[in-house]
Amino acid sequence: MDLGVKSAPYTSSNASWKSAADAVPGQFPAGLKVLVVDDDPTCLRILEEMLKKCFYEVTTCNRAEVALNFLRDHKNGCDIVISDVHMPDMDGFKLLECVGLEMDLPVIMMSMDDSKHVVMKGVTHGACDYLIKPVRIEALKNIWQHVVRKKQHELKDKDLEYSGSVEEGERQLKTYEDTDCSHSANEGNWKNSKKRKDEDEDELEDRDDTSALKKPRVVWSVELHQQFVTAVNQLGIDKAVPKKILELMNVPGLTRENVASHLQKYRLYLRRLSGVSQHHNGLGSPFMGPTDAQFGQMSSLNSVDLQALATSGHIPPHSLASIQAAALGRATSKSPMPLPLVDQRNVFNFENPKLRFPEGQNESSSKHVNLLHGILTNMDSKQLTSLHQSALGNMNMHMHSQTSQSSSLMMQMAQLRPQSRPQNLNDINGSRNGIEVISRPQYTSHPKPSTSTDSSSQGMEFSGNNTFLLPSNSGMSGAEMKGSRAFLPNYDVLNNLNQSRNQEWRMQNAGLSFALPQHSSIQRGLDVSSSLGESRILSVNKATLPIVEGRGNTPNVSQHLNFPAFDKSLRSKAERLPGMGFQNGLLHERFGQEDLMSALLKQQQEGMVAPVETEFGYDGYQLDNLPV
Amino acid sequence: MERQAAYLRNALFDQGYLDEQFLQLEDLQDETNPHFVEEVVKLFYTDSVRLIQSIELTLKNTPRDFEKLDKIMHQFKGSSTSIGAKKVKKECTQFQEYCNVGNVEGCIREFQEVKQEHAALKRKLENYFQVFHVVHVACKRSSLSHLHNDYSDAK
Numbered sequence: 001m002d003l004g005v006k007s008a009p010y011t012s013s014n015a016s017w018k019s020a021a022d023a024v025p026g027q028f029p030a031g032l033k034v035l036v037v038d039d040d041p042t043c044l045r046i047l048e049e050m051l052k053k054c055f056y057e058v059t060t061c062n063r064a065e066v067a068l069n070f071l072r073d074h075k076n077g078c079d080i081v082i083s084d085v086h087m088p089d090m091d092g093f094k095l096l097e098c099v100g101l102e103m104d105l106p107v108i109m110m111s112m113d114d115s116k117h118v119v120m121k122g123v124t125h126g127a128c129d130y131l132i133k134p135v136r137i138e139a140l141k142n143i144w145q146h147v148v149r150k151k152q153h154e155l156k157d158k159d160l161e162y163s164g165s166v167e168e169g170e171r172q173l174k175t176y177e178d179t180d181c182s183h184s185a186n187e188g189n190w191k192n193s194k195k196r197k198d199e200d201e202d203e204l205e206d207r208d209d210t211s212a213l214k215k216p217r218v219v220w221s222v223e224l225h226q227q228f229v230t231a232v233n234q235l236g237i238d239k240a241v242p243k244k245i246l247e248l249m250n251v252p253g254l255t256r257e258n259v260a261s262h263l264q265k266y267r268l269y270l271r272r273l274s275g276v277s278q279h280h281n282g283l284g285s286p287f288m289g290p291t292d293a294q295f296g297q298m299s300s301l302n303s304v305d306l307q308a309l310a311t312s313g314h315i316p317p318h319s320l321a322s323i324q325a326a327a328l329g330r331a332t333s334k335s336p337m338p339l340p341l342v343d344q345r346n347v348f349n350f351e352n353p354k355l356r357f358p359e360g361q362n363e364s365s366s367k368h369v370n371l372l373h374g375i376l377t378n379m380d381s382k383q384l385t386s387l388h389q390s391a392l393g394n395m396n397m398h399m400h401s402q403t404s405q406s407s408s409l410m411m412q413m414a415q416l417r418p419q420s421r422p423q424n425l426n427d428i429n430g431s432r433n434g435i436e437v438i439s440r441p442q443y444t445s446h447p448k449p450s451t452s453t454d455s456s457s458q459g460m461e462f463s464g465n466n467t468f469l470l471p472s473n474s475g476m477s478g479a480e481m482k483g484s485r486a487f488l489p490n491y492d493v494l495n496n497l498n499q500s501r502n503q504e505w506r507m508q509n510a511g512l513s514f515a516l517p518q519h520s521s522i523q524r525g526l527d528v529s530s531s532l533g534e535s536r537i538l539s540v541n542k543a544t545l546p547i548v549e550g551r552g553n554t555p556n557v558s559q560h561l562n563f564p565a566f567d568k569s570l571r572s573k574a575e576r577l578p579g580m581g582f583q584n585g586l587l588h589e590r591f592g593q594e595d596l597m598s599a600l601l602k603q604q605q606e607g608m609v610a611p612v613e614t615e616f617g618y619d620g621y622q623l624d625n626l627p628v
Numbered sequence: 629m630e631r632q633a634a635y636l637r638n639a640l641f642d643q644g645y646l647d648e649q650f651l652q653l654e655d656l657q658d659e660t661n662p663h664f665v666e667e668v669v670k671l672f673y674t675d676s677v678r679l680i681q682s683i684e685l686t687l688k689n690t691p692r693d694f695e696k697l698d699k700i701m702h703q704f705k706g707s708s709t710s711i712g713a714k715k716v717k718k719e720c721t722q723f724q725e726y727c728n729v730g731n732v733e734g735c736i737r738e739f740q741e742v743k744q745e746h747a748a749l750k751r752k753l754e755n756y757f758q759v760f761h762v763v764h765v766a767c768k769r770s771s772l773s774h775l776h777n778d779y780s781d782a783k
Contacts, residue, residue: 042672042707049656049664086702112706134649134709137656 029144030055033077037067037095038084038110043133047082050137064090071103078105079147082131082140085111085118093125097268100126104154106146110135124242124264220262224251228262237270629766633759640756645749650712662764666757672711673750679704680743687736694727697735701727708746715745 034056038044044060051058059078061067064087071078081099085092096107106128111118114132122130128146131139220228231248232240242260249259640646650665657664682700686693705720719742726734 040703040707040710041675042668043710045668045671046653046656046710049661050652053656086699086706112702112709133706134652134712136652 032056032144032147033079035059035061035067035070035078035081037061037064037081039063039087040084047135050140053137054141064095067095068098071099080106080108080143082108082110085109085113093121096125096127101268106150108143108146124260126264227251228259232266629759630763633756633763636756636759640752644714645752647712647714649709653711669711669753672707676704676707676746680746683739687739691732691735694730698724698727713749716742716749719745
């Protein structure tokens with residue numbers, strides 16, 4: 001399958017790094033590919049030499065644009081980027097954002113300037129570290145940790161997403177019965193192309209152990225995001241600082257870091273929106289300014305869509321449009337910002353793939369963008385493509401119209417994606433909701449969004465809807481779950497994401513297994529997961545076992561454990577995992593992960609709701625988890 | 629000669645011309661890369677000429693453009709820091725202080741100091757590298773001759 005073909009380059013590159021490390025175990029992380037960007041030739045030369053002394057493979061660049069082109073042309077040519085803050089041709093932070101969005105690579109900032117506000121800026125823009133010049137070689141020796149950590153997070157997020165929506169997963173299982181194997185293959189490819197180091201297995205295991213120790217991810221639910229947006233609006237987008245936002249939101253358990261990263265994504269989202277065609281400009285969401293309005297619109301649309309979906313269960317393209325309109329009109333009322341940018345992105349990702357699948361063509365990247373654009377922009381085009389792919393693959397054709405609609409929406413979204421700037425990726429990546437899938441644009445098929453949704457604005461709207469659907473799903477997880485097909489797409493997306501995360505189509509297998517109501521194999525979920533390779537399935541299996549978060553030998557396990565938890569619609573991270581797991585399961589379904597499926601099904605039975613529902617809820621959930 | 633090289637080097641540190649960053653550069657130097665430090669220093673001096681000229685031009689044409697002056701100086705300071713040019717770095721900081729308070733006279737004066745330190749360090753380093761070269765070559769020769777002797781002895 002494509003998987004094999006496509007993943008080859010990626011895996012080989014990863015493998016080469018990995019094997020290099022393995023070959024010289026004492027010298028790990030030798031061979032790490034580092035790109036250094038600094039306009040000062042003296043510094044550049046010194047850094048190059050220092051990095052070589054650390055046995056890294058160094059590429060130097062004195063211009064940010066050149067660096068970006070290099071990264072774009074050599075997808076797997078780099079593991080980590082080190083960039084100066086002050087550069088004449090492009091601000092280092094801007095490069096940081098671009099790299100994070102487009103390529104989802106860890107970026108380290110450097111500067112002589114050690115003033116807090118600059119360092120803070122680095123943090124909020126998503127830098128994984130900040131070095132003060134003059135840089136010492138000791139500081140460079142440890143940069144590999146950021147690469148590993150990021151990978152782990154991605155995997156973890158994926159698992160979370162999969163496992164998060166146990167209920168959804170269950171529902172999805174049913175819908176995913178007919179998951180498309182090819183789709184998963186695509187996803188796999190997508191995942192592989194994601195440039196993730198293919199140490200999934202190792203990471204999964206590590207993750208599994210560590211995830212239990214990690215504190216739960218914050219799920220940016222619709223309500224939470226709404227609160228966030230409200231706080232930001234109150235403060236004024238320029239003055240909104242994480243600390244104040246946090247105070248205004250007054251959400252217990254929410255940390256300033258959570259808000260900071262979310263704010264960063266949000267800002268990028270807004271930026272994207274401002275560049276997006278404003279289909280819904282008119283709708284003036286009271287939330288915010290034009291960009292915000294877009295965002296709000298989208299969210300409102302989403303919410304509306306969600307609701308629509310929830311209620312009707314079918315969201316015909318035209319209805320979606322209407323929903324969107326309604327949503328826009330009700331921007332204020334509706335409000336829940338469907339999902340934080342991240343989520344939305346996720347939604348897009350999911351939706352797009354989903355839409356595409358049924359629709360079959362989503363390629364036009366024409367501007368669906370209205371809202372989606374903003375959202376999509378966040379999403380890395382890759383992600384979108386991956387979503388699409390995953391959506392395609394995942395989308396069960398069997399999904400009923402709703403899902404197909406969502407698929408179409410998704411597709412639109414996916415289409416939008418190409419247009420959107422990959423900035424979101426940054427965010428997405430940052431959030432690691434597991435939208436890794438998104439980051440890899442390997443959509444093999446891009447189904448066109450349903451004609452009804454094709455209308456330009458529709459595209460956007462739909463996408464928005466989709467995303468919103470997803471978000472709303474999350475928000476409504478309980479309520480919506482019940483019948484929102486949209487979930488399915490989300491699920492698919494999530495699955496896709498997961499898959500991409502895993503870089504292996506294990507999840508797919510799991511999904512497949514889930515789809516099949518084979519309870520018998522539940523226990524064999526473990527086997528399934530092993531088939532996944534990533535032990536995600538294992539986690540799923542474990543999920544069937546008492547929900548034990550973080551239990552499980554495989555990284556997935558911890559996530560999967562969530563499944564059961566998820567059934568309870570836990571929103572905690574743990575929940576996410578199960579959801580993700582389910583989703584994966586659904587995907588896997590296609591792939592034949594019977595065990596997972598059965599596990600999921602089992603779970604579903606225990607408390608479940610229609611797969612679609614779960615999906616819906618899950619999707620919403622997932623969205624949260626999706627790294628926007 | 630070797631002693632002279634060592635003496636020159638230590639003097640640079642003792643007199644505050646160089647700081648520990650220079651040691652970092654030296655650490656990067658080895659048999660495979662025997663002239664790394666010199667290479668980097670040369671790179672610095674070549675590049676810094678451009679920056680110095682830029683500041684001079686700005687001081688001449690738009691001396692009150694403190695933002696621009698500060699920006700260029702920031703770059704220059706960064707380079708200087710990376711090779712461990714301690715005194716130069718200090719003068720750069722001083723220059724930036726004058727920029728911050730908008731003191732044109734201070735900037736112009738301080739910039740002269742910067743250039744002086746910059747030139748002084750260059751001379752000293754050039755001197756040091758000359759000796760270092762001699763020593764390095766002599767070492768290589770001696771090790772080679774040593775081998776040669778061994779060989780001929782073996783015969």
